Amino acid sequence: MKFFHLIWCNLKRKKLRTSLTLLSILVAFVLFGFLASIQQALVGGVAMAGADRLVVRHRVSIIQLLPESYKARMERIPGVVLATHQTWFGGIYQDPKNFFMQNPVVPDEFLNMHPEIILPPEQLADWLKTRTGAIVGRKTADRFHWKIGDRVPIQSSIWSKADGSRSWEFDIVGIYDGKNKGIDTTPLFFRYDYFDEERQPDRGRGLVGWYTIRVKDPAQAAEVAKRVDQEFENSSAETKTEPEGAFIQAWAKQIGNIVFIVSAILVAVFFTILLVTGNTMAQAVRERTGELGVLKAIGFTNAQIVSLVLAESCLLTVLGGVLGLGLACLIMPVLAEKLSGLLPLFFFPTRDLLVGLGLSVVLGLVTGIFPALQAMRLRVADALRRM
Amino acid sequence: MSESKSNNGPLVRVEGVDKVFHRGSEDIHVLADLSLQVPSGEFLALMGPSGSGKSTLLNLIGGLDRPTKGSVFVGNDRIDQLSDRSLAAWRARHVGFVFQLYNLMPVLTAERNVELPLLLTHLTKTERMKHVETAMAVVGLSHRTRHYPRTLSGGEQQRVGIARGIVTDPTLLLCDEPTGDLDRKAGNEILDLLQALNREHGKTIIMVTHDPHASARASRTVYLDKGQLSNEPVK
Numbered sequence: 001m002k003f004f005h006l007i008w009c010n011l012k013r014k015k016l017r018t019s020l021t022l023l024s025i026l027v028a029f030v031l032f033g034f035l036a037s038i039q040q041a042l043v044g045g046v047a048m049a050g051a052d053r054l055v056v057r058h059r060v061s062i063i064q065l066l067p068e069s070y071k072a073r074m075e076r077i078p079g080v081v082l083a084t085h086q087t088w089f090g091g092i093y094q095d096p097k098n099f100f101m102q103n104p105v106v107p108d109e110f111l112n113m114h115p116e117i118i119l120p121p122e123q124l125a126d127w128l129k130t131r132t133g134a135i136v137g138r139k140t141a142d143r144f145h146w147k148i149g150d151r152v153p154i155q156s157s158i159w160s161k162a163d164g165s166r167s168w169e170f171d172i173v174g175i176y177d178g179k180n181k182g183i184d185t186t187p188l189f190f191r192y193d194y195f196d197e198e199r200q201p202d203r204g205r206g207l208v209g210w211y212t213i214r215v216k217d218p219a220q221a222a223e224v225a226k227r228v229d230q231e232f233e234n235s236s237a238e239t240k241t242e243p244e245g246a247f248i249q250a251w252a253k254q255i256g257n258i259v260f261i262v263s264a265i266l267v268a269v270f271f272t273i274l275l276v277t278g279n280t281m282a283q284a285v286r287e288r289t290g291e292l293g294v295l296k297a298i299g300f301t302n303a304q305i306v307s308l309v310l311a312e313s314c315l316l317t318v319l320g321g322v323l324g325l326g327l328a329c330l331i332m333p334v335l336a337e338k339l340s341g342l343l344p345l346f347f348f349p350t351r352d353l354l355v356g357l358g359l360s361v362v363l364g365l366v367t368g369i370f371p372a373l374q375a376m377r378l379r380v381a382d383a384l385r386r387m
Numbered sequence: 388m389s390e391s392k393s394n395n396g397p398l399v400r401v402e403g404v405d406k407v408f409h410r411g412s413e414d415i416h417v418l419a420d421l422s423l424q425v426p427s428g429e430f431l432a433l434m435g436p437s438g439s440g441k442s443t444l445l446n447l448i449g450g451l452d453r454p455t456k457g458s459v460f461v462g463n464d465r466i467d468q469l470s471d472r473s474l475a476a477w478r479a480r481h482v483g484f485v486f487q488l489y490n491l492m493p494v495l496t497a498e499r500n501v502e503l504p505l506l507l508t509h510l511t512k513t514e515r516m517k518h519v520e521t522a523m524a525v526v527g528l529s530h531r532t533r534h535y536p537r538t539l540s541g542g543e544q545q546r547v548g549i550a551r552g553i554v555t556d557p558t559l560l561l562c563d564e565p566t567g568d569l570d571r572k573a574g575n576e577i578l579d580l581l582q583a584l585n586r587e588h589g590k591t592i593i594m595v596t597h598d599p600h601a602s603a604r605a606s607r608t609v610y611l612d613k614g615q616l617s618n619e620p621v622k
Contacts, residue, residue, distance in 0.1 A: 002506050002512070005495075006492075006495070006499075006503075006506070009494040009495055009499075010494060012494065013493075013494050290490065291490070293490075294484075294490045294492075295503070296451075296475065297484050298478065298479065298484065298503060298504045298507075298551070299475050299477075299478045299479020299504060299507050300475065300479075301471070301472050301475040301476070302471060302472070302475070303472075304507075380451040380452070381442075381451050381452045384451075384486065
């Protein structure tokens with residue numbers, strides 16, 4: 001700590017240069033925060049996926065429907081504990097910009113399958129009693145200021161009612177929370193029986209979007225998946241069964257290989273920062289050759305000189321990193337609010353925040369090491385001549 | 388300071404020293420079989436024309452460079468055989484340097500410049516500041532401690548340089564042309580200060596200078612020419 005004043009004063013020597021370098025590091029870390037949040041939003045669900053859950057969809061594509069009757073057959077397959085289904089409703093509340101997911105489900109089966117969804121028991125009881133009842137996640141309820149007892153009209157872009165109207169009305173009977181921050185609390189779930197009975201008879205009645213099944217032993221999941229697909233082989237609706245995580249990943253990959261894109265951008269950004277900061281430090285050491293000679297003359301060892309230069313470059317990058325990550329922490333919740341419909345899981349994860357802090361230290365060490373070695377190799381007598 | 392002093396004999400012994408610099412394929416012999424003894428408490432002036440090897444000799448005595456041949460003793464320590472790390476520690480304990488161009492850190496105040504050598508000790512901040520105050524008082528700059536070098540005159544900057552050189556109470560004070568960049572008046576003040584340090588505080592001082600006026604203040608002057616010492620001025 002006693003050297004901090006010296007390190008700090010050296011950093012302040014060229015205020016404009018230090019500020020510009022600091023600013024570029026700050027921007028890089030804000031971008032890091034943004035990309036980490038995007039990645040979280042698109043593939044974060046994979047980490048939250050249940051290891052014991054498989055998703056069964058139509059072999060051709062997710063938009064092809066499967067018969068509701070498959071449920072009973074699935075539950076008879078050895079290794080399957082529970083099966084339940086969902087269907088993409090594709091509804092719009094007031095404005096297409098207000099996007100959030102709404103799916104018809106079988107309430108008790110659905111909640112049994114997804115213990116990460118927390119719904120008070122009295123609200124579940126109400127849901128079971130109310131045919132038009134729906135439960136909504138905390139995020140969406142807060143967003144539209146919905147409360148229990150509200151009646152919410154939603155226009156479906158896919159499903160018409162028997163009378164030809166596309167306006168569906170739901171009674172909010174429950175507001176659920178997620179077990180942890182990574183759980184998406186934007187969707188609205190309503191009862192399948194209401195949906196199936198109300199939709200036009202010739203437009204998919206008795207058909208569902210996809211199934212989620214729970215297996216008895218996650219280690220046997222691949223075997224069970226095979227059995228499920230074999231069960232429906234050569235039928236009019238053949239299936240493709242995969243782990244829930246892989247299903248979510250495949251969903252995200254429709255946009256592209258997110259992890260690769262994010263990593264590529266980050267590598268480019270940090271490589272540039274590496275050059276910018278490295279140049280700043282190299283210049284700083286070059287300009288200070290004589291002063292480093294004086295420090296050596298009065299007894300600073302080579303190790304101490306290396307430490308001083310590394311500490312200076314780390315101070316610069318950590319300062320930029322902390323400011324950038326701090327700013328990202330302030331900006332991301334605002335963006336999350338704006339993107340909550342489109343990217344419900346958009347948030348800056350603590351894990352990535354810590355990775356960012358670690359990265360700022362590594363950046364400091366990497367950018368400082370060559371100038372530090374250059375300073376270490378200086379011969380005192382030569383350095384003093386350059387003062 | 389006393390641990391490096393020999394109880395008997397001179398404080399500094401340079402014995403049969405050669406110093407050769409290599410420039411490309413050319414070997415430049417700067418010092419040749421040079422020997423010198425400096426008793427403790429002496430104020431020695433080292434004179435000679437440019438390129439005669441004065442600063443090289445000073446660097447060898449101060450442990451900033453190593454001889455190509457021969458040995459350098461300061462007190463009981465043979466410093467030419469110490470490792471880089473040990474030599475750095477030895478310099479921190481035993482040598483104070485005063486440079487022609489003061490060599491102060493422009494980003495630090497006068498007191499922080501003087502504090503620098505003390506950062507290598509185990510003293511607390513309060514203790515360090517007490518030493519700094521004393522050193523600044525010795526050089527007569529107690530009223531300028533918070534000033535940055537750019538706001539000080541050349542003479543004042545050199546006083547800060549001397550305060551930095553003596554703040555650890557070193558065995559030896561090595562001055563390389565300490566008045567070389569100063570006008571006559573400021574130069575005289577610095578020489579007064581060095582003389583006072585020698586006479587009143589018993590500091591052993593070796594001063595490289597071109598200036599006969601400066602060397603006249605020393606208790607002994609030796610002359611260096613073509614890598615050899617003599618007691619007579621170079622003709």
